[in-house]
Amino acid sequence: MSFYALSALNLARKPVNFESFRGKVVLIVNVASACGYTPQYKGLEQLYKDHQSAGLVILGFPSNQFGRQEPGTNEEISDFCERNYGVTFPLFDKIDVNGPNAHPVYTFLKSQQPGDIKWNFGKFLVDRQGNVVKSYPSSEKPESLLPDIQELLNN
Incomplete structure (x- = not known):
């Protein structure tokens, strides 16, 4: 399995083939709207704006697995992120990142960086x-x- 063989549904539930990220530097983050770390959306968006033209892509994967801090629908998540943080980087369908129902993207990521x-x-x-x-x-x-x-953008 390679990173580029993966795919996931975006917030509109349309499939996104990771082949479209070939040649890019990709930062993948499991996100939540009601977490103490939620203000990191601002920093993620700034990284994306500043480095998108150099080849950076940020992918946000909402998950409700930790403290039930992402209870909203995809539409609510999208509205929250746009309204509060001006998020323009791609956001995906809500998923599990751990356990038996972990999304294949996270199964792959954790096989490469265990834990x-x-x-x-x-x-x-x-x-x-x-x-x-x-x-x-x-x-x-x-x-x-x-x-x-x-460093990765410069290579």
Whole structure:
């Protein structure tokens, strides 16, 4: 299985083939609207705006697995993110990231960087060749990832 063989449904429940991210640096984050880390949306959006033209893509995957902090519908999630944080990076259908119903994207990510996701806003960084090169805990602020992102963008 390769990163580019994966796919997921976006918030509108339309399939997105990860082949469309070939040659990009991809940051994947499990997100939630009612979490202490929710303000990270602002930093994620800033990273996306600042580095999208250089090849960065951020993919947000809402999950209600941690503290039931993402109870909304896809439409509610979309409205919340747009209204409160101006999110323009791609958001996907609500999923599980751990356990028997974990989405295949997260099964793949965790096979490359072992360990369960501990909380909302865990992050995975994928290089331009589709390799999962690093994972970050929820507490890691988006702006602190910039050196790793810039290194991959420059390669």
